Amino acid sequence: MEGRVIVVTSGKGGVGKTTAVANIGCGLASRGKKVALVDADIGLRNLDIVLGLENRIVYDIVHVIEGKCRLRQALIRDKRLQTLFLMPAAQSRDKEAVQPEQMKQLTRTLAHEFDYVVIDCPAGIERGFKNAIAGADEAVIVTTPEVSAVRDADRIVGLLETQGVSGPRLVINRLRPEMVKRGDMLNVDDVIDILAIDLLGVVPDDESVITSTNKGEPVVLDGASRAGEAFRRIAARIDGEDVPFMSMEAGGFWSRLKRFIGMGM
Amino acid sequence: MFDFLSRILGGKSRPGGPGSKSLAKERLKLALACDRVDVSPQMFEGLRVDLARAVSKYVEIDEAGMKLRFDSSDRRLALVASVPVIGMRRGSEAARRSKDRR
Ligand SMILES: Nc1ncnc2c1ncn2[C@@H]1O[C@H](COP(=O)(O)OP(=O)(O)OP(=O)(O)O)[C@@H](O)[C@H]1O
Ligand SMILES: [Mg+2]
Numbered sequence: 001m002e003g004r005v006i007v008v009t010s011g012k013g014g015v016g017k018t019t020a021v022a023n024i025g026c027g028l029a030s031r032g033k034k035v036a037l038v039d040a041d042i043g044l045r046n047l048d049i050v051l052g053l054e055n056r057i058v059y060d061i062v063h064v065i066e067g068k069c070r071l072r073q074a075l076i077r078d079k080r081l082q083t084l085f086l087m088p089a090a091q092s093r094d095k096e097a098v099q100p101e102q103m104k105q106l107t108r109t110l111a112h113e114f115d116y117v118v119i120d121c122p123a124g125i126e127r128g129f130k131n132a133i134a135g136a137d138e139a140v141i142v143t144t145p146e147v148s149a150v151r152d153a154d155r156i157v158g159l160l161e162t163q164g165v166s167g168p169r170l171v172i173n174r175l176r177p178e179m180v181k182r183g184d185m186l187n188v189d190d191v192i193d194i195l196a197i198d199l200l201g202v203v204p205d206d207e208s209v210i211t212s213t214n215k216g217e218p219v220v221l222d223g224a225s226r227a228g229e230a231f232r233r234i235a236a237r238i239d240g241e242d243v244p245f246m247s248m249e250a251g252g253f254w255s256r257l258k259r260f261i262g263m264g265m
Numbered sequence: 266m267f268d269f270l271s272r273i274l275g276g277k278s279r280p281g282g283p284g285s286k287s288l289a290k291e292r293l294k295l296a297l298a299c300d301r302v303d304v305s306p307q308m309f310e311g312l313r314v315d316l317a318r319a320v321s322k323y324v325e326i327d328e329a330g331m332k333l334r335f336d337s338s339d340r341r342l343a344l345v346a347s348v349p350v351i352g353m354r355r356g357s358e359a360a361r362r363s364k365d366r367r
Contacts, residue, residue: 146289147289147292147293147296150293151293151296151297151300154297154300154301155300158301180286182284183283183284183285183286183287184284184285184286185284185286186286186289186290186293187286190286190290194290194293194294194297
């Protein structure tokens with residue numbers, strides 16, 4: 001059976017695409033699925049280091065496209081998960097080294113062998129974006145609850161529509177429950193109301209994302225992390241399981257006290 | 266006492282009005298409405314003039330009071346026009362046409 005090709009994109013940079021790809025990939029592989037992650041951010045390779053696989057790269061995606069190696073040779077197997085593989089980006093080339101048509105062919109080929117092919121899209125809406133979405137069946141849009149990120153996400157929704165990638169789903173990343181409670185941050189309903197697309201998941205702003213990235217171990221593998229739990233649920237939803245959304249209460253002392261005296265929301 | 270607690274614990278809204286997110290939402294909605302429509306002011310003006318001319322064939326309108334906007338809530342675009350009517354035109358084009366048809 002043919003696998004699903006999913007692009008993770010955002011428009012705005014730095015909102016958490018690479019983090020989401022690494023965690024969704026590990027989350028799906030932990031569920032026993034065969035997963036290939038493709039780093040389409042040519043020139044700004046990151047997915048390898050986030051996954052802790054940076055020392056294993058010999059060939060990259062441009063080598064494959066230029067026929068300098070076979071597809072298999074460029075795929076790196078994850079250290080922890082037997083069914084997770086990475087196709088690294090080229091570091092010393094630029095986005096023009098690849099054509100959308102070539103990208104489409106490569107991801108389609110991967111889809112013959114894997115259950116999921118997840119593509120890490122670069123920021124922006126130029127060539128790198130067009131390459132990344134070329135072979136995608138589905139899209140996940142990542143945003144943060146901030147005006148600039150949401151506005152860019154809206155652009156992406158429109159562009160995906162014109163490119164024929166329909167029904168994108170949204171991940172709201174770095175939500176801060178205490179700011180939402182105060183009315184100082186857009187909440188989940190606000191963002192969904194504005195973008196009018198389906199919600200795939202909400203990930204809290206969480207230090208454990210940074211500490212786990214420091215170690216090259218995606219946070220989804222940390223059973224105690226809130227962000228990790230959020231990504232586990234996102235992976236489950238992608239995999240077709242109907243899981244409830246996580247409560248976004250600030251888990252700290254104040255919120256427990258507030259709940260205790262009956263002021264919790 | 267409750268008020269005091271509510272203040273130091275940070276209730277849902279801060280005294281002195283809603284938090285900055287309502288402003289964020291309003292600004293975003295407006296910005297996105299414009300982004301999604303993507304029409305030039307010239308085209309918009311042309312549309313307004315042509316529409317006024319078309320409507321005037323049938324009813325007498327107050328062209329200066331005419332309001333035209335795009336509404337893009339629900340990801341679908343609608344052209345919403347409000348045209349103040351001063352009076353109906355007797356023997357208008359519309360009346361003539363419906364007579365022809367009969
Ligand atoms: N939920 C989170 N909580 C805390 N930090 C986060 C969270 N998500 C992402 N980050 C941090 O934000 C930074 C940017 O994340 P990431 O590299 O995944 O973004 P990106 O969208 O891929 O960026 P680029 O557009 O440059 O490719 C990283 O330092 C990451 O650790
Ligand atoms: Mg990235």
